Amino acid sequence: MTAPAIAARGVSKSFGGVKALTRASIAVARGSVHALVGENGAGKSTLIKILGGRIAADEGSVETGGPDLRIGTVFQELTLLPYMTVAENLLLGREPRGRLGLIDRAAMPRIAEAELAGLGITHIDPRALAADISLAERQIIEIARVIMARPQILLLDEATSALVEREVAWLFGQIRALRDAGVAIVFTSHRWGEITSIADEITIFRNGTDVGTFTSIGEDEAITLMTGQALETIFPARGAQPPGPVLLSLRGARAEGTAPLDLDLRAGEILGIGGLAGHGHRALFFGLFGAPGFREGRIEREGRPVRITAPWDAIRAGLALVPEDRKSEGLFLPLSVRDNFTLPILRRLSRLGILRLGAERATVAESIRRLAVRTPSAQQPVGALSGGNQQKVLLGRWLLTRSRILLLYDVTRGVDVATKHEIYELIAGLAREGYAILFYSSDAEELAHLCHRVKVMRRGAFVAELPADALSAEAIVAAAMRESGKTEIPHAA
Amino acid sequence: MQPDAAALPRGSRLGHAIGQNIGLILAGAILTLAVAGFLMVYSIEQHRLPGNFELTSTVNNAIPLVFAAVGQSFVVLTRGIDLSVGGVVDLANALAAVTMGKSLGGALLWSAVILAVGAACGLVNGLLVAFGRLQPIVVTLATLSIYQGLAIRVLPAPGGAIPPAYTNLLVNPNAPWALVYIGLLILAWAAFRRSRTGVDLYAIGNDEASSRALGVRVLRTKIIAYMLDGALAAAAGLFLAASATAGDATTGNSYTLTSIVAVVLGGVSLFGGRGSAAGAIAGAFITTLIVNILFFSHVNPLYQSFYEGVFLIVAVVLGGAIGGAIRRRQ
Numbered sequence: 001m002t003a004p005a006i007a008a009r010g011v012s013k014s015f016g017g018v019k020a021l022t023r024a025s026i027a028v029a030r031g032s033v034h035a036l037v038g039e040n041g042a043g044k045s046t047l048i049k050i051l052g053g054r055i056a057a058d059e060g061s062v063e064t065g066g067p068d069l070r071i072g073t074v075f076q077e078l079t080l081l082p083y084m085t086v087a088e089n090l091l092l093g094r095e096p097r098g099r100l101g102l103i104d105r106a107a108m109p110r111i112a113e114a115e116l117a118g119l120g121i122t123h124i125d126p127r128a129l130a131a132d133i134s135l136a137e138r139q140i141i142e143i144a145r146v147i148m149a150r151p152q153i154l155l156l157d158e159a160t161s162a163l164v165e166r167e168v169a170w171l172f173g174q175i176r177a178l179r180d181a182g183v184a185i186v187f188t189s190h191r192w193g194e195i196t197s198i199a200d201e202i203t204i205f206r207n208g209t210d211v212g213t214f215t216s217i218g219e220d221e222a223i224t225l226m227t228g229q230a231l232e233t234i235f236p237a238r239g240a241q242p243p244g245p246v247l248l249s250l251r252g253a254r255a256e257g258t259a260p261l262d263l264d265l266r267a268g269e270i271l272g273i274g275g276l277a278g279h280g281h282r283a284l285f286f287g288l289f290g291a292p293g294f295r296e297g298r299i300e301r302e303g304r305p306v307r308i309t310a311p312w313d314a315i316r317a318g319l320a321l322v323p324e325d326r327k328s329e330g331l332f333l334p335l336s337v338r339d340n341f342t343l344p345i346l347r348r349l350s351r352l353g354i355l356r357l358g359a360e361r362a363t364v365a366e367s368i369r370r371l372a373v374r375t376p377s378a379q380q381p382v383g384a385l386s387g388g389n390q391q392k393v394l395l396g397r398w399l400l401t402r403s404r405i406l407l408l409y410d411v412t413r414g415v416d417v418a419t420k421h422e423i424y425e426l427i428a429g430l431a432r433e434g435y436a437i438l439f440y441s442s443d444a445e446e447l448a449h450l451c452h453r454v455k456v457m458r459r460g461a462f463v464a465e466l467p468a469d470a471l472s473a474e475a476i477v478a479a480a481m482r483e484s485g486k487t488e489i490p491h492a493a
Numbered sequence: 494m495q496p497d498a499a500a501l502p503r504g505s506r507l508g509h510a511i512g513q514n515i516g517l518i519l520a521g522a523i524l525t526l527a528v529a530g531f532l533m534v535y536s537i538e539q540h541r542l543p544g545n546f547e548l549t550s551t552v553n554n555a556i557p558l559v560f561a562a563v564g565q566s567f568v569v570l571t572r573g574i575d576l577s578v579g580g581v582v583d584l585a586n587a588l589a590a591v592t593m594g595k596s597l598g599g600a601l602l603w604s605a606v607i608l609a610v611g612a613a614c615g616l617v618n619g620l621l622v623a624f625g626r627l628q629p630i631v632v633t634l635a636t637l638s639i640y641q642g643l644a645i646r647v648l649p650a651p652g653g654a655i656p657p658a659y660t661n662l663l664v665n666p667n668a669p670w671a672l673v674y675i676g677l678l679i680l681a682w683a684a685f686r687r688s689r690t691g692v693d694l695y696a697i698g699n700d701e702a703s704s705r706a707l708g709v710r711v712l713r714t715k716i717i718a719y720m721l722d723g724a725l726a727a728a729a730g731l732f733l734a735a736s737a738t739a740g741d742a743t744t745g746n747s748y749t750l751t752s753i754v755a756v757v758l759g760g761v762s763l764f765g766g767r768g769s770a771a772g773a774i775a776g777a778f779i780t781t782l783i784v785n786i787l788f789f790s791h792v793n794p795l796y797q798s799f800y801e802g803v804f805l806i807v808a809v810v811l812g813g814a815i816g817g818a819i820r821r822r823q
Contacts, residue, residue, distance in 0.1 A: 079700070081695075083699050083762075083766045084695060084699055084766075092696065092707055092709075093707065095692065104687075127509040
């Protein structure tokens, strides 16, 4: 075997007292795609940062197959600068120079447009601000920027987390072309299908170290290695309980960018909302939560009309929203797990305006237990927890507020398999307890297995409803893509 | 990738230009209103339109604030704030009054020295912010007092002298020649905006952590921003001394707050990364014109700051609402 393009040997790294990596090793050959697989917190992102030179290892070494190899990293956290244009972001640090050696700002959109077209991207306007394009588009621009720097080693950390199928197919086309050109590629993803379709080698991480490298491995075996225990199934059995009374109805409710929408959500039901990103799901969920509210139409809570123009109205009506972007739309990251749980119910935990610390402690302990939040203590800042556990805290907070209607918006995005499993169990359990759950996911597989029925959105309208016996990921994707008179099939199988 | 069916139609170039420069456009609109308001109040009071004299005195009154505000905008664009501007203006003013003597040549030489002193004041701020990892508001609050103290030390009582030729050169009372300096300032800004450091400055204000990951030289750029700010604040002090033809180590104090007001009115975001020096210049003129309008409206000078405050709130609230509405329509 030729010398690897990049290799980590016995790399360890601690943050504060927490050991993120313990003597981890991988070797990646030129012209190959190497997937790192593991739960959140298994050390993949840390290893990628060390390989990319962003942070230094405490011990061990990183070797490259030659001096001055260009390493490009797509970080898990997007690094686009929001109030600069797409073109300015793409050309940062290599702006075209005009007269007097000054940057030729007028030429930048044109150059960016041509470079993007060279990568097969024609739908993103280089003149738009990064803040004004969708999350998926930002991720694509982030990837494009790194590819444009012509790396010889390409590190992709969760680069597909915001992408839909078609966009993933685009990325994989780029990855294959780079691999065939001799680039060494390291790739992390939580989507098993992606990993098997692109990876030449798979290294599995558990607890900060590599536990095996394979050229081919089954998902069950991989999950067993990742978690150290066999998961019977990822998805819980779908409860077949008879649906309860209708808790929430929409009649002709129209949000910005959607058609008038009708739906009925029953107690004990998980109603899935599917479809491609950017087709109005967000407007529906945030409309229900009053952020901002619907522009017209009616919302009925158990048959009584309610007005929801602000999140406060929604909370009073017993609705709770868990958004995908928990960091900016739900949690107080520097505050403790305890504070994040109890902030909305402090009044209930107080007597005469004074907080009963014992009651608070008991409530928080019960919530941590019920949601299986993995945290060293209730005092831990929420920002220090893994993504999946942050999501559990946010969900748990709403359960404490006695909301009966849960709006779950892509809550498992970027969450590792084992935690996903726990969240699925939790959601199924809540449905059995009689909660009404509206569940959007960008993962059709998840919708198909978890929901009692799925309504598919396209261009801001419901275009199909799939009952439990007709549910499959393929059916959801097909409904999302179908459009009369115009075929629009993703070009990857 | 084919365009997604849900992809929005591309905004037109004009649409992007409006959406992305909304702060500057609003500043221009407020400035137009301020000019119109001044013309109205003045012509009612004086029964004629303002002429060359009024234009010249307005420009000369505004120019110290123009420089201080542009300096402030460099720092605000990095998501910092400089409260020491007033102290640097004082120090430059005091130094000018005690050093310049009688000859123009000497005055120009000393001007260069004083600008360097201003840059050094900025360097201290910048080093403390960049390397000391201290909050800009804390650092510059402290250095404001220090620079004010130094200014009093240099010139304990108002006095000193500025050569008349220097006054004529900087703030000629007969014609608005000072507009030339503003033109030069805009040219210099346009060049800066198109330099590596200029791009880095905006990048830092957008997202410091991301900028670092993208190879932006964060520490160096921040220090440069504070130094440019210091030098421009010193320039403001020189213009102020030239206008007064003497020195006073306390008249500059107000420039800390007015430079921030001008920056805000000029559409520079206090959260960094958005805005421009052109906006800050517009903001400086708006602030000056408001004072003129209040003067000609015979508002008791004691209440002047009251009306300035009310105006600032109204302008910012209206500006935010209009800007938001325009962005939403796009």
